[in-house]
Amino acid sequence: MKNIAIVEDEDAAAGVLEGYIQRYAAETGREYRSIYAVVFMDIQMPKKDGMAAAVELRRHDKNVSLIFITNLVQYALKGYEVDAVSFLVKPVSYYDFSLKFKKALDIYIMNEERSFTVNSSGGLCRISTDKLMYVEIMNHRLFYHLIDDVIERTGVLSGVEQELSAFGFLRCNKWSWPTGTRVP
Known part of the structure; x- marks a missing residue:
């Protein structure tokens, strides 16, 4: 239906x-x-x-x-x-x-078949994986970078990684400060 x-x-x-x-x-x-x-x-x-x-x-x-x-x-x-x-x-x-x-x-x-729904600040938003370039996290905010837009929401990258793996997306980088380094 x-x-x-x-x-x-x-x-x-x-x-x-x-x-x-x-x-x-x-x-x-x-x-x-x-x-x-x-x-x-x-x-x-x-x-x-x-x-x-x-x-x-x-x-x-x-x-x-x-x-x-x-x-x-x-x-x-x-x-x-x-x-x-x-x-x-x-x-x-x-x-x-x-x-x-x-x-x-x-x-x-x-x-x-190639879309998923996220809860953004503007309400529910359906995103096509054909238009999704990458997702990044900054200051505990997720940014879905699309071909023609950027959608921001709260969440954790590990949850996004799990959800998008079904569409063939992979986490390409996990960066962290070296041990003993002071964060500016």
Whole structure:
């Protein structure tokens, strides 16, 4: 069962997408529920535009498959800034929906196997091992250095080492002051 979210300010448009998800589930024999493997995000909403919401979403989940829904094709290029999988132009046809939904699910499933979750100062954050370069510890703080970000949290390096060993990561250096040396 995969988790799906619809972020849409128009009830009718949200209802159409929900119906498409149910139809797709029936056709493929899979179940989907509402919480974040794929997010359908309307770009134009009254309180917060979809691009700003997507930037915030990406801070917490770098792996979610994001599909923007818009009336205006000109917004499509901005989606690359937040790694959107695709775009649907309103009114959405089921054929277009099903192609892009399948692609989003395939990408999510591929990334799901190579990701882990950490509790950072900003809340839970899912990290793809494809984007993780290294982890370091300074002053009892862990720093996860990603290709495009650094995530900081408290913890011990031995716990991280154990967790990441399942993904093929190794501890490459363990440094300590020589015996009898005064620490500056």
